[in-house]
Amino acid sequence: MDTHGFELLREVEIPEYATRARLYRHAATGAELLSLENTDENKCFGITFRTPPTDSTGVPHIMEHSVLSGSERFPAKDPFIELAKGSLKTFLNAFTAPDMTAYPVASTNTQDLYNLIDVYMDAVLHPLLSELTFQQEAWHYELDSADGQMAIKGVVYNEMRGAYSSPDSLLYRYGQQTLLPDTAYGFDSGGDPAVIPTLTYQQFLDFHRTYYHPSNALIFFYGDDDPEERLRRMAGYLEGYERRDVAADVALQAPFAEPRRVSIPYPVSDEEADGNRAMVTVGWLLP
Helix, strand or coil: CEECCEEEEEEEEEHHHCEEEEEEEECCCCCEEEEEECCCCCEEEEEEEECCCCCCCCHHHHHHHHHCCCECCCCCCCHHHHHHHHCCEEEECCEECCCEEEEEEEECCHHHHHHHHHHHHHHHHCECCCHHHHHHHCCEEECCCCCCCCEEECHHHHHHHHHCCCHHHHHHHHHHHHHCCCCHHHCCCCCCCCCHHHCCHHHHHHHHHHHCCHHHEEEEEEECCCHHHHHHHHHHHHCCCCCCCCCCCCCCCCCCCCCCCCCCCCCCCHHHCCCCCCCCCCCCCCC
């Protein structure tokens, strides 16, 4: 059955959550939509794009910040902050994972949820992505005085400098990268501070054109709002788009011929720099 351009693929009942789950595919674009219908007043929505990195410039992370910095319908300097201040939301955020980027929102008020969806859908599909936004969120040079030293600054750059100063964070990152070196997981989707400044504005724009397309989108709804209204609204956002092949699959890591051992330094304070401190992780690459 076709409803507002969506074809029903599967329908199941989930008794333990008193939920009916319906999985749809948008005929024109191939976007998949999971509609979870129940009596929970805390309604949720999310749209996720597969965004496997091909380097450690952090472009998925930088894009996550940048699309929420103004769009065609909502050209405010920072719509995300305005929503956080004025919405009835129960949740409002975005996440960069090693292979995907997600934009979830939630509210107990139906109209408020739909307002949030309006902003988020325009943000991901029609962001302004100005060069100034790129410089602010990714990286730029700063000079405090004429005889001072040039410094690299940027929201994501500074955030990841903090992450790379944490031994626990480095243990996780390098553990993943050394176990799966020949896949997307061999890179840091959040961005390596040593690599972030190599990202160009054109590469940044190309990343959005490649991955932020409905054909690469996974959409979900949850809660007690009208299931048909969900489809009707999504059909409006996706109107005018055509199906596109997006290469976003992650290849499997080939098996290692023998065990590998990697030793990587990490930053410590002067008090801890006695040469006797170490952290160890052991991993297995399974079929």
